[in-house]
Amino acid sequence: MRMAALRRKHGLQSGVTGIARLDRRTKRLIPRLARGDVAIIDHVDLDQVAAEAIVAAGVFAVVNVAPSISGRYPNLGPRVIVNAGIPLLDQVGEEVFERLRDGQAVRVDGSQVWLGDEVIASGQVQDLETVAAAMLAARDGLSVQLEAFAANATEYLRSEQELLLDGVGIPLVRTPIEGRHCLVVVRGYRYREDLAALGPYIRERKPVLIGVDSGADALIEAGYAPDLIVGDMDAVGDEALRCGAEVVVQAYPDGRAPGLSRAQDLGIDAVTFPAAATSEDIALLLADERGASLIVTVGMQSNLGEFLDQGRSGMASGFLTRLRVGTKMVDAKGVAQLYRQTISGRSIALLAVLTVLAMAGAVAVSTVGQGWLQLLAENWENVVFALQRLIS
Structure with a gap:
């Protein structure tokens, strides 16, 4: 807090600033995100698909009300966010949805979210090291999740x-x-x-x-x-x-x-x-x-x-x-x-005929080609005359 006050006193700011976009459903928020926004979400165990869509939108920071990795299983979303170099701030609390309106300019500085000169939320900064450690710890919960999955599958099949x-x-x-x-x-x-x-x-x-x-x-x-x-x-x-x-x-x-x-x-x-x-x-x-x-x-x-x-x-x-x-x-x-795109024999034959016709047309309209055609016609007449004499 003291360092932040000194920065404000000297007109200096750190962190990233952007337009806040809020929604408790990440799926509903993603279409509204644009480059430079700060995504405010409420997403326990952020999944890879949602994270990739957030990154693709070009946001400057992600602030999560909930834990991005709860430890239930090694979910893939947080790693996508931090690998993209986007600040990820976790567990800032439900109050951020009450104190912040969609479209307001906010600043994410370390573990704090600022609205003007006021800190409105703070949480846990996630980086490559913390995400890797949380993912490793979450692997211990896989057996519990698989058991829960078996129970859910049975219930779903019944219903x-x-x-x-x-x-x-x-x-x-x-x-x-x-x-x-x-x-x-x-x-x-x-x-x-x-x-x-x-x-x-x-x-x-x-x-x-x-x-x-x-x-x-x-x-x-x-x-x-x-x-x-x-x-x-x-x-x-x-x-x-x-x-x-x-x-x-x-x-x-x-x-x-x-x-x-x-x-x-x-x-x-x-x-x-x-x-x-x-x-x-x-x-x-x-x-x-x-x-x-x-x-x-x-x-x-x-x-x-x-x-x-x-x-x-x-x-x-x-x-x-x-x-x-x-x-x-x-x-x-x-x-x-x-899959390999195949060409049928009929298509190959048609292509060959068209190629021959195109070449014949090109030869026919050329000066040399016209001379060849005249010579061919004279030879054909000689052949026909010889055949007629032979028959008679």
């Missing part, structure tokens, strides 16, 4: 047995899926790289493009038009919702669908899908139930660490959903590695 086994509640959609490939895109792990690698596959196979919430925005950014948008509608942009795609709104098991009103306000005729699963899981179930021959996933979890990073409830539905659709499902990386 969603009819959905998982018989497809009860999966809505009918207008988009033709039967017998086609489906590409299900989540704005998650390495989605940009995967979409870029799948370009030849998408152009040739023309799969049904399914965007899960902001996965629809990811498809549009990559130059594609989604056929279906599935999710609770709290992260997808208006442009994506208005692009003409069919919309399936996730609802609670009791039928309540908070995202439905947003779609209706935009003039979209949407259907609902009541389920306790995650949005990406209901997209997989929808594609499977409606007869997709292959389901290619982009941005979804592909290893134990990423499943843990999703959280226990998401792990349960994700694991059981993959058991159901496992024979059809393949990760984008596998498709990118195995």
Whole structure:
């Protein structure tokens, strides 16, 4: 405090200054973030997907009301933040949401958050060393998390047995899926790289493009038009919702669908899908139930660490959903590695004919070519004359 007072006295400041953007739901905050902002979040065990989106927005600092690593399991988000060189301040307390308004200029200096000349919050500074130590300690909790996961999976199977086994509640959609490939895109792990690698596959196979919430925005950014948008509608942009795609709104098991009103306000005729699963899981179930021959996933979890990073409830539905659709499902990386764009024999023959015709045309219009053609015509007349004499 004394050093801070001396800095103010001499007109000096340290730390980083930016515009505060606040929301208790990180998923809802991310679309509002811009370069130079200070992200104020309330996110226990910050996950990798959220952290990568925050970094991509270009924020100057991240202030978390909650612990970014609680110790329950080694979550991946904090390492992404600190590796990007962005200050991460943890456990500043709930009061920051009461004392700070969205859009105010704040300064993050060490362990303190300043609003003008007043310290409004303080917490724990996270850096490479503290994050590494916390991750190491969190590994001790993996066995507890796996036991909790087993219990959650059992409970989820009990509550969603009819959905998982018989497809009860999966809505009918207008988009033709039967017998086609489906590409299900989540704005998650390495989605940009995967979409870029799948370009030849998408152009040739023309799969049904399914965007899960902001996965629809990811498809549009990559130059594609989604056929279906599935999710609770709290992260997808208006442009994506208005692009003409069919919309399936996730609802609670009791039928309540908070995202439905947003779609209706935009003039979209949407259907609902009541389920306790995650949005990406209901997209997989929808594609499977409606007869997709292959389901290619982009941005979804592909290893134990990423499943843990999703959280226990998401792990349960994700694991059981993959058991159901496992024979059809393949990760984008596998498709990118195995897929080779093929050219049919007919296309090769057509290309050869067109090449010959083009060369013949070029020769015919040239001076030398016209001389050759005249000589060829004279020789042909001599051959015909000789044949006529031979026959007679």
